[in-house]
Amino acid sequence: MTEVDAGLWTTVADVAAALCLLAGAFLTFAAGVGVVRFPSLLARMHVVTKPQVLGLVLLLLALGLRVRSWSAVALLLLVVVFQLATAPVAAHLVSRAGFRTGKVDETGLHPNEMGEVPDDDPPASATSGPRAP
Amino acid sequence: MTVVVVVAAVLVAVAALLALVRIERGPSMLDRALGLDLLTAGLVGAIAIEAAWSRRTETVPILVAMSLVGFVGSVVLSRFAAREPGSEPGSDAHASGEVPPEDRIDGQGGRQ
Amino acid sequence: MSDQSLRELVRSGLRRALVQWPAVVLLTGVWVLLWGDVSWANLVGGAALAVVVVTLFPLPPVRTEATFRPVAVGRLVVSFAADLFVASFQVAWLALRPGPVPQGAVVQVRLHNPDDVFLTVTAVLATLVPGSLVVETSRRRGTLFLHVLDVEGSGGVEGVRRHVQQLEERVLRAFAAAAVLERTGVAVRPTGRPDPRAGKGAGA
Known part of the structure; x- marks a missing residue:
């Protein structure tokens, strides 16, 4: 709870926060519609990565504009960074699992350049693979 | 501000409901993981909207925790889904015919 | 288990913390952000925790030619x-x-x-x-x-x-x-086709 003197900047921040709230909620809603409407797993994955992440970021931005305290903003920044870092990883893991277990019907993919996915065995000398020393 | 908050809350709530629809309907485990991800995002968004409305910061740590829990949840589900029956040729036989393994166990039991 | 192995673990942990100092700095930063204010207790506690994390969950070294512009x-x-x-x-x-x-x-x-x-x-x-x-x-x-x-x-x-x-x-x-x-050849040609690199694995 921070006490801010009422003034021009408070109004500006509140209006900006309201806009961010509306845009973020709209994007989240669009993500919900897309998750139900889109026909394939990968198409749904798109929805969960892009509009959902930006929607959440906008909602958190609105929160940061409303509570103007640095400790809260620091935490919110942390949430945003976590979201940006983890959402693509989760999406990649899910869609890769879908491809490898054949849950993706590849008939609908127009140019399908998947080809033969090489089982990625790294050359033992060149790369520093995920091996514990 | 109140109108904005109500509209935003309704939109996020509808998104969470749609995510529930996908979780219920989702043909595979991965679709459910995806729906769960969106549901978590909806919850985080709802908490954020509430905090923005009341200008309170006590709920912000919940946001940190939940944004990480959502990630861990979908990672775990996708790891498990890789071994879901019907996905691999080996487990496919197990899933379609429940009898042969039991038969084999029975045969072993008879022999002993 | 024994005193000897514990000392060895601590020593290797400190060595790794020296090598992986960016990770330690990053984790300390996260810790300070989590607590929300910068104080000596937060900084020291976060750094200690970061060293423990880097020791217990070691990552392979990444060899790369990185810089920051x-x-x-x-x-x-x-x-x-x-x-x-x-x-x-x-x-x-x-x-x-x-x-x-x-x-x-x-x-x-x-x-x-x-x-x-x-x-x-x-x-x-x-x-x-x-x-x-x-x-x-x-x-x-x-x-x-x-x-x-x-x-x-x-x-x-x-x-x-x-x-x-x-x-x-x-x-x-x-x-x-x-x-x-x-x-x-990135800096020279902004949007060119990549040259066919003859079977080169990773950057040296």
Whole structure:
């Protein structure tokens, strides 16, 4: 709870926060519609990565504009960074699992350049693979 | 501000409901993981909207925790889904015919 | 278990903390952010915890030729934010508009530089940004397999390839060392085809 003197900047921040709230909620809603409407797993994955992440970021931005305290903003920044870092990883893991277990019907993919996915065995000398020393 | 908050809350709530629809309907485990991800995002968004409305910061740590829990949840589900029956040729036989393994166990039991 | 092995563990932990000081600094920063204010107790406690984490969960060393160019990083961040906005509203519009929803396609993109770190950064950014989603990577060949939702909307297959390669060039300009830039010819030609690197695995 921070006490801010009422003034021009408070109004500006509140209006900006309201806009961010509306845009973020709209994007989240669009993500919900897309998750139900889109026909394939990968198409749904798109929805969960892009509009959902930006929607959440906008909602958190609105929160940061409303509570103007640095400790809260620091935490919110942390949430945003976590979201940006983890959402693509989760999406990649899910869609890769879908491809490898054949849950993706590849008939609908127009140019399908998947080809033969090489089982990625790294050359033992060149790369520093995920091996514990 | 109140109108904005109500509209935003309704939109996020509808998104969470749609995510529930996908979780219920989702043909595979991965679709459910995806729906769960969106549901978590909806919850985080709802908490954020509430905090923005009341200008309170006590709920912000919940946001940190939940944004990480959502990630861990979908990672775990996708790891498990890789071994879901019907996905691999080996487990496919197990899933379609429940009898042969039991038969084999029975045969072993008879022999002993 | 014994005193000896414990001392050995502590010593190796400190050594690793010295090697992985960026990770220690990063984790300390996260800790300070979690507590919300900067104090000596937070800094020291966070650093101690970071050393423990780095010791107990060691990561393999990453050999890479990295640097940091502030101007290029700023350009990367700005273009990334703009792209994220555009991509999000594009996907939202695709979800909400009436009519059939596109099925999508899978496109291969060959990257300039198959180095692990840059491949990872580019893949993460590409998943978030230009209407694409990384479904599979081939580390050895430095290739990303992207699922594209709306191929016509993003300028066809070639458009997607060009877009991702431009993204990678921005990443390389921001973080790669001059030797990498010279080898891949990024700085010279902004939007060229990648040269066929003759079976070169990862960056030396």
